[in-house]
Amino acid sequence: MIIDGKKTSQDILEELSEQIKKHQGSRAPCLAYILVGEYEASHLYVKRKVQACERVGINVKGNVFEESVCQKQILELIHGLNLDPTVDGILVQMPLPSHINAQQIVEAVSPQKDVDGFHPFNIGRLLLGYTPFFVPCTPLGIHELLMRSNIQVSHKNVVIMGRSNIVGKPLAALLMQKTSQTNATVTVVHSHTSNLEEITLNADVLITAMGSPELVKAHMVKKGAIVIDVGINRLHGKLVGDVDFKNVEPQASQITPVPGGVGPMTIAMLLSNTLKSYQMKAQLT
Ligand code: NAD
Numbered sequence: 001m002i003i004d005g006k007k008t009s010q011d012i013l014e015e016l017s018e019q020i021k022k023h024q025g026s027r028a029p030c031l032a033y034i035l036v037g038e039y040e041a042s043h044l045y046v047k048r049k050v051q052a053c054e055r056v057g058i059n060v061k062g063n064v065f066e067e068s069v070c071q072k073q074i075l076e077l078i079h080g081l082n083l084d085p086t087v088d089g090i091l092v093q094m095p096l097p098s099h100i101n102a103q104q105i106v107e108a109v110s111p112q113k114d115v116d117g118f119h120p121f122n123i124g125r126l127l128l129g130y131t132p133f134f135v136p137c138t139p140l141g142i143h144e145l146l147m148r149s150n151i152q153v154s155h156k157n158v159v160i161m162g163r164s165n166i167v168g169k170p171l172a173a174l175l176m177q178k179t180s181q182t183n184a185t186v187t188v189v190h191s192h193t194s195n196l197e198e199i200t201l202n203a204d205v206l207i208t209a210m211g212s213p214e215l216v217k218a219h220m221v222k223k224g225a226i227v228i229d230v231g232i233n234r235l236h237g238k239l240v241g242d243v244d245f246k247n248v249e250p251q252a253s254q255i256t257p258v259p260g261g262v263g264p265m266t267i268a269m270l271l272s273n274t275l276k277s278y279q280m281k282a283q284l285t
Contacts, residue, residue, distance in 0.1 A: 002249075003149050003228070003256045005141075009264035012144070016271050017056040029278035030059040031115065031270075032081050033091040034074060036100065037067035042093045049091070052267045058274055061087065067097050074100065075108050082110040088281065089115030089274035094166075112280070115273035118166065127173045133280070134273045139171035141265030142207065142228055143182070149254065151205070151226055153184035159203035161216070161242065163190040167209035167230055196220070208242035218247040227255040230262045 020029060031053055035046050046062075053060045063077055074092075081087050090113045096102045106114075111121035117136035125132035146153060158175055162168040168188055175184040189199050191210075200206055200220045208216050209230035221227060231242030241258030249255050256262055 001254045003145060003254050005145055005256055005261040005265045008145055008148050009268040012268040013052060013056050016275055019275060020057040027086060028057055028059045029088050029275050030061060030086055031089040031091060031274045032061040032087045033093060034063045035093045036065045036069055037097055046093050049267055049270060052271055056271055058271060071100055074105055078108045082113060088277040089113055091116055113277060115270060115277060123170060126170060129177055135174060136166055136170045137269040138167050138230060138266045139174045140269040142171060142262055143174055145265050147181060153182060153205055154180060156184055156204040157202055158184040158186050158205040159200055160186060160188045160207045162209035163188050210242045212242050213240050214244040216243040216248060218251045221248050221251045223251055224253045227252040229256050229258050232258060232263060
């Protein structure tokens with residue numbers, strides 16, 4: 001069975017839109033983005049995020065810089081956005097050019113406007129099991145997709161392929177939280193794991209986030225496993241995931257497609273985090 005991330009994300013956008021309509025009369029929620037350089041994929045991702053914001057009624061403030069921008073200019077902008085009471089969320093589209101210190105940029109964003117959930121304050125709280133202001137969008141989107149598909153991870157072996165700071169690590173932290181909706185037994189594998197297949201074959205839920213086109217073959221997947229493919233790769237001009245979908249689908253009980261799986265959920269969670277930030281502020285004033 002296919003897990004339809006596109007449909008689920010559209011349901012979420014509808015729900016967000018309804019919630020935002022209830023705030024009519026006060027200002028709309030606002031997401032400010034920072035986009036640097038000409039990297040085509042980044043422009044495409046930002047365009048999709050902006051379109052989704054417009055659809056649900058979130059205002060967008062765009063800040064586009066040329067590749068040659070210096071660290072100080074971006075930091076000054078972030079400091080201004082942190083102080084701007086009309087801005088609820090700040091998104092810095094990654095990757096940044098190599099002359100920019102990305103870690104310093106991420107740490108400059110106020111944890112209370114860090115709707116990407118990348119600030120060490122939020123990541124640290126997630127890891128410690130304290131409530132962060134925001135959970136990173138892709139892990140949050142995967143969890144939401146699992147819940148809305150009635151898939152429980154408690155008591156299950158979840159294997160995550162990839163240990164990046166934006167997907168693998170926070171996803172592992174999220175799914176092992178002590179809550180009835182999580183409580184998973186999590187194993188993380190990566191490019192230096194030697195007995196990969198032995199571990200993936202033990203997965204009740206296999207989540208791939210490697211950026212290796214169609215690396216996961218049918219013989220690596222347990223019969224009846226749930227497969228969540230985070231990878232977005234170009235192969236022979238086509239968009240594919242990390243999973244060899246055609247051959248793995250018959251082996252899996254449920255599986256996400258690429259495109260139309262985790263990707264749209266990531267965008268929906270960015271909007272959800274922005275609304276959450278807006279609502280947190282409304283409670284303070
Ligand atoms: P990354 O390059 O930062 O990390 C990749 C991880 O995969 C590393 O930990 C590496 O050790 C591991 N890895 C690579 N090859 C491996 C192999 N052969 N065996 C085992 N482990 C291996 O990547 P990232 O930023 O986490 O992104 C991963 C993929 O997910 C990319 O295709 C990216 O485009 C996609 N992505 C999708 C979304 C979405 O919303 N769907 C969001 C973020 C990333």
